[in-house]
Amino acid sequence: MSLKHKVINWDKIEDELDDYVWDKATSQFWLDTRVPISNDLADWRDLSAVEQEIIKKVVGGLALLDTLQSEEGVNAMREDVRTHKEAAIMNNFLFMETIHAKSYGTILTSLNSIKSINEIYDWMNNDERMQYKVKRINDIYKTGNALQKKIASIFLEGVLYYSNFFAPLWYRGSNKLSNLAELIKLIIRDESVHGTYLGYKFRLTYNELPEEDQEELNSWMYELLEDLMENELAYTEEIYSPIGMVDDVKTFVRYNANKSLQNMGFLAYYENADLDDVNPIVMNGISIETANHDFFSQVGAGYLMGNAETMLDEDYDF
Numbered sequence: 001m002s003l004k005h006k007v008i009n010w011d012k013i014e015d016e017l018d019d020y021v022w023d024k025a026t027s028q029f030w031l032d033t034r035v036p037i038s039n040d041l042a043d044w045r046d047l048s049a050v051e052q053e054i055i056k057k058v059v060g061g062l063a064l065l066d067t068l069q070s071e072e073g074v075n076a077m078r079e080d081v082r083t084h085k086e087a088a089i090m091n092n093f094l095f096m097e098t099i100h101a102k103s104y105g106t107i108l109t110s111l112n113s114i115k116s117i118n119e120i121y122d123w124m125n126n127d128e129r130m131q132y133k134v135k136r137i138n139d140i141y142k143t144g145n146a147l148q149k150k151i152a153s154i155f156l157e158g159v160l161y162y163s164n165f166f167a168p169l170w171y172r173g174s175n176k177l178s179n180l181a182e183l184i185k186l187i188i189r190d191e192s193v194h195g196t197y198l199g200y201k202f203r204l205t206y207n208e209l210p211e212e213d214q215e216e217l218n219s220w221m222y223e224l225l226e227d228l229m230e231n232e233l234a235y236t237e238e239i240y241s242p243i244g245m246v247d248d249v250k251t252f253v254r255y256n257a258n259k260s261l262q263n264m265g266f267l268a269y270y271e272n273a274d275l276d277d278v279n280p281i282v283m284n285g286i287s288i289e290t291a292n293h294d295f296f297s298q299v300g301a302g303y304l305m306g307n308a309e310t311m312l313d314e315d316y317d318f
Contacts, residue, residue, distance in 0.1 A: 008084040018085035021197045025092045028189060032103035035182050037110035043176045044111045050242045055177075056112065057239055058164035060120040061130055063104035065160060068134050070097035072141045073153050080146035082201065093194055100187050107180055129235035133160050136228065147209075150202040151221050151264070155228055158195045158260030159253060163236050166249045166282060173285030181285060188286070199263030206265070218266075225269065229257065248279040 013019060044052065074094040081087045108117050124130055137160075140152040165184055172181030206214060236249045254273035261269055275283070 006084070008088065010085070014083040014085060017197070017200060018083055018089060021089055021193060022085060022092070025089060025096070025190075025193055028186075028193070029096075030099075030186050032099060032106045032183060035179055035186075037107055037179050037183070040177050040179045041111065043171075043178075046176075054167055054239060054243060055171075055180075056108065056116065056120045057123065058167050059104050059107050060124040061127075062161060062164045063101055063108075064124045064130055064134060065156060065164075066097055066101035066104065068138060069153070069156060070094060070101050072138055073097070073149075073156065076141035076149050077146075077153060077198070080149065082204065086201065089197065096190050100190065103183050103187065107183060111180075129231055129238065132231050133228070133235075136224075136231075140224075147202060147205055147217060148220065150198050151224065154195050154198055154202070154260050154263060155225060155257075157191045158263065159225075159257045160228065160232060161191065162256040163232055163239070163249055163253050166240075166245070166252050169282045169285035170245070170279065171285070173281035173283070185286065195260060196263050199260075199265070203265040222269070225257065225261075229253070245279075248282070251277050252279065252282060 047055070074090055074097055078087060078090045078094075081090060108120060112120075133156075137152045137156050140148050144152065165188060168177060168181045168184040171177040172185075206217070209217070232253055233250055236253065237246050240246045240249050251273055254270040255275065255278050258268035258270055258273055261267070
């Protein structure tokens with residue numbers, strides 16, 4: 001007996017947030033090729049070799065993580081959608097994760113030699129800490145249930161990315177590498193939508209579970225978080241020790257871990273990791289408004305179609 005395939009009725013509201021997120025996600029569309037990263041070459045050349053190496057590693061690390069998300073993560077979660085429009089939204093997320101992964105390549109090729117780029121790709125494909133993140137998350141994508149996969153994705157995008165986001169945002173807050181940071185801010189804006197939407201969908205299914213199953217899932221989730229954070233904080237020490245920013249990055253990661261938990265409806269887990277505890281230069285880097293970009297004269301650092309408006313704390317939540 002053949003199965004019927006049902007058309008999406010875009011006029012039917014199955015979940016009001018689906019319509020909001022579809023409009024939000026599609027209105028934010030952007031392309032990496034329209035942000036002139038090469039305009040940062042003067043700033044790039046002013047950085048020390050150590051600083052350049054850190055930027056290359058954090059950008060390379062992001063490329064690896066977003067490659068996982070675009071090739072495995074979104075597809076894994078797409079199997080568990082609750083509505084037709086949710087499937088369409090996941091298609092959008094998948095495409096944008098591919099744009100994100102490509103954007104990191106654009107950053108690397110715009111600022112570095114081929115030899116240097118190959119060295120970074122070799123590093124990210126073999127670094128023990130980076131590979132641990134990828135394997136741990138991908139194992140859940142392949143074997144976890146619907147809620148476990150959402151938790152893994154939210155922790156990937158909402159926690160593990162942020163140690164790597166820190167450096168570009170810090171330099172932007174210090175009035176350096178503005179175009180590079182522009183791409184990062186566009187990606188952060190996308191990821192904030194992804195994380196809050198998935199957190200909302202997680203909570204809908206979570207609330208349907210018996211209390212015993214909720215408690216079992218909670219234990220699994222916090223064990224996963226602590227395991228990921230142990231690796232993440234060790235990674236932070238390896239990357240940021242040369243420039244003395246380890247403590248600031250750890251606070252930023254813990255802050256975003258709390259935000260990720262809150263997106264799923266849980267209380268903050270880490271103490272001394274509120275917004276006021278985050279390095280103000282980094283928050284300045286997030287909040288600096290972009291200029292509209294003129295693609296004909298290549299004046300400005302922003303993106304006209306997908307204006308990267310000022311990021312506020314509440315932008316992490318719907």
